Amino acid sequence: MALTGRLRLLACAAALALAPAGASPTAAQDQDLTVLPPVPDDFAPSKTAWGDPDFRGTWPISHLNGLPLQRTPEQGNRVFLTDEEFAQRDERIEGLANRYDNEDAGDKIGQGHWVEMGETSRRTSLLVQPANGRLPEMTAEGKRLSALMRSSWRAGQEFDWATDFDSWDRCITRGLPASMLPMQYNNGIRLFQAPGLVAIQLEMIHEVRIVPVDGTAHDVPAIGNWMGRSRGHWEDENTLVIETTDFRPGPSATNIVTTGSPPENDTPISTEAKLVERLTMTGPDTIVYEMTWSDPVIFTADWGARLDWQRQDDYELFEYACHEGNVQLRNYVTASRAERAKAAAAEK
Template sequence: MQAKFRIAGAAMAFALTAGAVSLSAQEDLTKLPPIPDDYTPELTEWGEPDLRGRWPIDHLNGLPFQRTEEQGNRVFLNEEELAERQARIDRLAGRYEAEDSEDKIGQGHWVEMGVVNRRTSLLVEPANGRLPEMTEEGKRRSAEMRSSWRREQDFDWLTDFDSWDRCITRGLPASMMPMMYNNGLRIFQAPGLVAIQMEMIHEVRIIPTDGRATVPSQIRNWIGESRGYWEDKNTLVVETDHFRPGPSATNIVTSGSPPENDSPISTEAKLTERFTMTGPDSIIYESHWEDPVIFTAPWGTRLDWKRDSTYEFYEYACHEGNVQPRNYITASRAERAQEAAGNTGSSD
């Protein structure tokens, strides 16, 4: 069970920044170095690997979720692509100072750009680094999804918004992927328990590691029901199911994800994650997503985490000040009324 999503048995470690990865022309851009297995982490007072701390993934913002078709099975950028990514991130990161110089506040003050990463995509499974095709049922459910992220849609009621629009949840596995802002993750531990606080929405994942049975199948949660166990000397394995199904359960919405981010969830969905400590301030995070009702094949991601004890979590007052659903509905109704009036006038 544990080995089934070691993607094609491949080794999957990678350096965080372009400067840390120097690839010669002879090196294979389709291969990742092996995950280090020689690190022995400090233990908690009760004898488990100590993962506690702040692990923001903001440095990965700007690394695409999936590859372009042209990049094929390459897990690393070539030199030309690397230069293009560096220029893009530099340009976007420069918006903050540009806005300050004009005494303005816009996307430059909102979007947190990461550092340049030589990886082609967060996705490593399948080998082409792209989401598998949806099943016919998946496509049907995807078409039913309602969200402010869609390009063409009317808004009439709260059911026209997804769970993230409504400040309920970003869902899983999306919440474990980088976004333009609020990328903080913080791990707490107690005997038989691991908790992961997510800055976005301020949800906390509760992960028992004491071997307890899961909940009855009738219970379904937005971020599922998790159970964890320790593997070897440095790895936490977490299996999550019991997801709440529905057309507005989750949107991936990270750089390079599908345009409309319409990824519904079925009751058969299962997420398997591995948190492997590779150094005192580094974790390799792997995820494997299975939902045979929605996707024709499983898919998985690989992220390198680095500890940042200085990262601050601030209040995420999303629901309290969430006036946007009303604004969307009011604007959408007004726009349609205006169009109807215009059509009526032109027919007279």
């Protein structure tokens, strides 16, 4: 998916800001909407030929597309929607999902042919930590670095060179933790295993995370990788725990863009950043994915999310046709310079 497609999504971002999501009760009646059930731990997955739990397969998170990253302040500590809120969301999701057929009927192609709508769910937000389901405030240094970031997602910005675009604009990486969160397209995730390692293939930006699970130590020289350096281990026979550090620091390191993320979501990374992920297989076709992001230089507190993965081995991952030579960068710069020249001439 090229940058041009991503830019077209800007027009529909507001329309998607309130949409779906993960495992939840079937109704709000007689439910404590502030309590997220614990992750089931009684499933015993099959084993690979070399004895590790077998997580291999395709686990797209398209069904989570539309679930807000954050919940609204009014929802407080409610993990789940009320019946009324659920009905409203369901109607909204159904309307957005029908756009494909509506566009076909009108002999046109628009966002309905581009955006992959998810399933309606009762979850209020991807975030489950802090308890209010909202990103914690940034530190003073975090705010300073965030203000230095440049991105096509930032409204009103001028463009003069490649440094005015983030790493996602430039088709380098969506970074972490954003790469593990749903987006309006390219939500495929595929797990491969071999003795001593797990590989996580991502459809977005066609990246592959290599996770050693053979006890390889972290005490190696820091390099500063876009996706960090991951090390994993197996826990309780059904859980893969991954710890990732050694991220590339700086104000242009990542951009947490997903449905319901804050308008100004430019998120810098420091050398102290750490991502801890837990993948627990809860059934032959289900995995609960939990993540906690810690970066005390940037955020005043840790934050974390929980996603429910569903196996879909017939899901087909397509090429992410995006590269640094994308003409859209040049078009942005050319258009921005032309607009400024026109404004300057008008002032004269």
